[in-house]
Amino acid sequence: MERTQALLNCLYQEAELLDEGRYREWLALLAQDVRYQVPVRVTKERGPEGGVSGVMEGMYHLDEDYTSLEMRVARLETGFAWAEDPPSRLRHFVTNVRIGEPRPTPKGEESEVRSNLLIFRSRWDRPDYTLLSAERRDVWRQEEGGWRLARRTVVLDSATLPTHNLAFFF
Amino acid sequence: MAKVKTGVSPRLSRMLEELQEGVEDGLVPAWIFNDPELFELEKEKIFSRAWVYLAHESEIPKPGDYVLRYVLDNPYILVRGEDGVVRALLDMCRHRGMRVCRAELGNASHFRCPFHGWTYRNDGRLIGVPAEREAFGQDFNKEEWGLVPIPRLEAFDGMIFGNLDPEAPSLAEWLGDIRWYLELVTKRSPQGLEVLGPPQRWVVHTDWKLALETFLSDSYHTLMTHRSLIELGIAPKDAKYAMYGEQIHIPGKGHGSMVVGAPPGAKLPPFWGYPEEMLERARTSYPTPEQFETARETRILLVTLFPNFSFHNPIRKPDHKYQGAVPMLTFRVWHPLGPGRIEIFSWALVEKDAPEWFKEKTRHSYLRFFGSSGTFEQDDTEIWSHVAHNAATPQGRHLRLNYRMGLKLEPDPNWPGPGVAYGLNFTDANMRNFHRRYLEMLLS
Numbered sequence: 001m002e003r004t005q006a007l008l009n010c011l012y013q014e015a016e017l018l019d020e021g022r023y024r025e026w027l028a029l030l031a032q033d034v035r036y037q038v039p040v041r042v043t044k045e046r047g048p049e050g051g052v053s054g055v056m057e058g059m060y061h062l063d064e065d066y067t068s069l070e071m072r073v074a075r076l077e078t079g080f081a082w083a084e085d086p087p088s089r090l091r092h093f094v095t096n097v098r099i100g101e102p103r104p105t106p107k108g109e110e111s112e113v114r115s116n117l118l119i120f121r122s123r124w125d126r127p128d129y130t131l132l133s134a135e136r137r138d139v140w141r142q143e144e145g146g147w148r149l150a151r152r153t154v155v156l157d158s159a160t161l162p163t164h165n166l167a168f169f170f
Numbered sequence: 171m172a173k174v175k176t177g178v179s180p181r182l183s184r185m186l187e188e189l190q191e192g193v194e195d196g197l198v199p200a201w202i203f204n205d206p207e208l209f210e211l212e213k214e215k216i217f218s219r220a221w222v223y224l225a226h227e228s229e230i231p232k233p234g235d236y237v238l239r240y241v242l243d244n245p246y247i248l249v250r251g252e253d254g255v256v257r258a259l260l261d262m263c264r265h266r267g268m269r270v271c272r273a274e275l276g277n278a279s280h281f282r283c284p285f286h287g288w289t290y291r292n293d294g295r296l297i298g299v300p301a302e303r304e305a306f307g308q309d310f311n312k313e314e315w316g317l318v319p320i321p322r323l324e325a326f327d328g329m330i331f332g333n334l335d336p337e338a339p340s341l342a343e344w345l346g347d348i349r350w351y352l353e354l355v356t357k358r359s360p361q362g363l364e365v366l367g368p369p370q371r372w373v374v375h376t377d378w379k380l381a382l383e384t385f386l387s388d389s390y391h392t393l394m395t396h397r398s399l400i401e402l403g404i405a406p407k408d409a410k411y412a413m414y415g416e417q418i419h420i421p422g423k424g425h426g427s428m429v430v431g432a433p434p435g436a437k438l439p440p441f442w443g444y445p446e447e448m449l450e451r452a453r454t455s456y457p458t459p460e461q462f463e464t465a466r467e468t469r470i471l472l473v474t475l476f477p478n479f480s481f482h483n484p485i486r487k488p489d490h491k492y493q494g495a496v497p498m499l500t501f502r503v504w505h506p507l508g509p510g511r512i513e514i515f516s517w518a519l520v521e522k523d524a525p526e527w528f529k530e531k532t533r534h535s536y537l538r539f540f541g542s543s544g545t546f547e548q549d550d551t552e553i554w555s556h557v558a559h560n561a562a563t564p565q566g567r568h569l570r571l572n573y574r575m576g577l578k579l580e581p582d583p584n585w586p587g588p589g590v591a592y593g594l595n596f597t598d599a600n601m602r603n604f605h606r607r608y609l610e611m612l613l614s
Contacts, residue, residue, distance in 0.1 A: 059367025083548035161372035165548035
């Protein structure tokens with residue numbers, strides 16, 4: 001129960017950091033060997049075994065490691081990142097959290113954490129907004145000082161994205 | 171140039187006259203970037219008659235492989251038949267007009283309509299009609315009811331284009347001299363290119379001409395739009411880096427290219443920074459020594475085809491800490507959805523015979539800088555959205571925009587490639603040439 005609560009807290013704390021644009025603090029939640037991927041999803045026929053369809057291997061919207069995520073954050077700090085300056089108003093709605101059994105690994109104890117995500121994004125002074133829905137399939141690892149995100153795969157619920165860019169994190 | 175024709179409304183005719191009067195002087199009415207009536211005319215006069223990029227042959231390598239692509243909002247199944255021939259079939263059942271293929275990609279020997287079950291082979295032939303005799307009688311001839319192929323389909327070095335106009339000139343004639351610049355990429359290796367996966371697709375509230383302009387002629391925007399990447403040391407320190415090099419346009423065709431070398435004093439490896447083995451292959455792969463010499467000095471190459479295809483091939487690296495260069499190549503279609511609204515189809519490609527480590531790295535060089543999340547492109551789409559919005563405002567419609575950069579530049583007589591070249595990239599010459607061609611098609 002303690003582990004469940006700790007991981008739930010991680011997800012909610014992470015959403016707060018992302019919604020408030022505190023990206024340096026968000027980086028501190030990531031493991032140094034983090035793999036962060038948002039695969040391209042396409043419309044395909046239903047497979048005989050069911051499951052999610054059309055999640056492509058090999059092409060992504062984001063395929064990041066710690067260094068590249070740090071680069072994206074550093075960019076936002078330059079004062080010239082027009083896509084998010086002025087910033088979007090973002091809200092990460094994290095629901096349906098499913099926490100797997102812990103398993104020991106050479107790098108520390110890891111736990112699978114799946115969650116549903118609804119991102120609300122509004123920009124400028126216009127009343128329009130964008131909604132992006134997804135499932136996040138994470139692996140969190142217990143390291144010194146707490147849980148760190150070691151792996152995230154974002155399964156989008158869109159083929160063609162209804163937004164002009166992905167200048168934010170899932 | 172032809173006079174503005176009757177048949178369009180007085181307001182649209184006034185707009186076209188304004189463009190016609192202004193184009194040589196570099197004055198472009200802002201409202202061409204967001205107008206419903208003009209968009210209808212563009213659909214009829216440009217996109218129904220132009221060669222539109224559909225797919226790369228490496229997307230459908232095996233018999234039965236297909237992808238779904240669009241010319242305007244006409245859906246086409248681009249499919250390789252059992253005979254190896256690539257066809258583009260209108261995804262519309264001949265019986266009641268239902269889609270027979272609703273997946274974006276896959277492999278199929280036939281397409282069966284979910285409405286009444288008419289079944290077509292992947293070469294378009296109708297082969298099955300439920301209760302054929304009982305329902306349609308003895309004299310029903312299935313051969314007359316196959317899927318309708320696109321009126322024209324042609325390829326250039328693996329790039330597949332379609333055209334809705336049966337009377338259109340050949341693709342080779344349409345492309346003309348821009349082929350020399352396309353070949354700098356398509357003939358860099360004897361094996362040619364392959365896609366690194368399906369395209370990213372996303373929607374931007376902007377005009378297709380505005381998006382295209384960035385890749386056709388606008389080196390100038392890099393110093394401000396992409397300032398964040400200069401600050402991070404991703405783009406060269408010299409903010410005017412994209413100024414150096416040649417801007418070339420193909421008169422009468424609307425196509426253009428930008429060929430950018432290393433800024434003075436910058437130590438950038440030759441040949442975009444591609445691995446040495448690729449440089450050596452290119453030496454004999456290119457059709458002419460001039461193309462090889464040009465390629466060796468190139469660090470950034472863009473080619474844009476009239477009306478809505480661009481590629482971008484810059485020296486890059488997978489992240490700001492990576493030592494060394496890993497160039498990237500992206501193809502994209504600025505697919506028009508409506509006035510002030512486009513969908514971007516963006517592919518990453520690489521030479522088939524590139525080393526495996528390089529293929530992996532170049533995918534990252536692409537994803538982190540271009541495409542839906544790219545740190546360059548995300549600022550482009552932000553800015554294009556606002557310009558298109560302004561273009562449709564009552565006051566914005568009265569403004570003429572400044573396309574006067576480089577109006578007095580003289581062509582570079584020493585440039586080895588075809589077309590009209592200028593020895594400086596800070597010019598709107600390619601855009602003025604585009605608008606000439608744009609007007610010519612709208613008015614004919």
